[in-house]
Amino acid sequence: MPTTSRARARRPWWAAGVAVLSVVFLAPLVIMVLGSLQRPLQPPPDGLDLWPDPAEWSNYASVPAFLPLWPMVLNSLLLVVVAVPVTVVVASLAGYATATARGAARPLLIGASVVMLLVPAAALWVPRVVLLRGLGLADTPLTVALLSLAGTTPFYVLLFALACARVPGSLLEAAALEGMSPFAVWWRVALPLTRPAVVAVAALSGLFYWSTFMDPLTLVSSPAHWPVALGLRGLAEMEVALYPIYLAAAVVVTAPALLAFAVGQRSFFATAVRS
Structure with missing residues (x-):
């Protein structure tokens, strides 16, 4: 009482x-x-x-006269649709491998992720440009989505490692004794039990790829391939007297991100309550 x-x-x-x-x-x-x-x-x-x-x-109707809004919105949607699932898969696999590593491998993997997380993003811009141009993968609508092949950021890997570490080890061992491969244990046991982390990473990575403009600025040179955040950043240089139009474009660009955040937040808490 x-x-x-x-x-x-x-x-x-x-x-x-x-x-x-x-x-x-x-x-x-x-x-x-x-x-x-x-x-x-x-x-x-x-x-x-x-x-x-x-x-x-x-x-709001005047925005397309200053900015090719809808083609850029489609570029951003394509970027999010491709990058978010890849981020979730790569980061969850890496997090599961980190959480289930034995001996000195586990702290070594966690330490490596923390060190990579501390590397300033600006220090990676030039190497990324050189690497992607050398591979012929620069300046495409999906160039920025290639970052998802590395899990987007080590923070997502650490988040999944923490979530997988809370899964009972006996449950994972029982699944392995049943003859399931490590990949099957990750897919059928670990991933369903870490649904809050899945929802959180999906929401965070979706907001990142929707709102990022520095990565497209360094990796994508053709305006036809720009995402909407980069186009909005260019619109910010217009005259102050035209700022209402710029703010109208900002509202249009912000609304989908707010909607995705609201849906992701609701799903996250609903999943957390069920678990």
């Missing part, structure tokens, strides 16, 4: 904390939406304009 009473007493504080964090994180999105409804080629409003009067919904 005392534990239940303390839990009930904490609920108002928990709700207040969630409300404060929601305001902090939602405020930029609200400002972006309101800014997208301002009238272009006009001086900025004095003070805080809670709702533009009149609201210029035509800004």
Whole structure:
């Protein structure tokens, strides 16, 4: 009973904390939406304009005149559809191998992943360009998706290693004694039991490939192959008086990422509760 009473007493504080964090994180999105409804080629409003009067919904229709939005959106969708499943498979396999390694191999693999995670991303840009150009794989719509062949980032490998380490070893050993191959144990036993990690990595990698612009900037030179995040970054250089159109494009680009995050978050918590 005392534990239940303390839990009930904490609920108002928990709700207040969630409300404060929601305001902090939602405020930029609200400002972006309101800014997208301002009238272009006009001086900025004095003070805080809670709702533009009149609201210029035509800004959204004007975006394709400044940016080939929909071809770039298709490029980004293709990138996400290809890269996310490959990332999940590669990272989960590497994480499973790390978690089930024996002897000194396990800490060695974890240490190697941590070291690679500490390498600055900027240090890899030039080697990637040289390698992919040498292989003839640069400047294609799926060039950036090649990063998924390495699990995208060692962080995802470590996340899966932690998730697989929580799977009972006796269960994995029993599956192996039943004659299942290591690949079958990963696919039929470890992967279903690490569904929260699968959902989390899928959501995080999807957001990464949808929003990244530095990797396409260094690897993709043809504008016809640019993802939408790189195109939006170029649109940010337009005149300040046209920023409502830029913000309208930002809203269009941000909306699918928010929807994917909401779906992934709901699936993650639902899976966590079931497990």
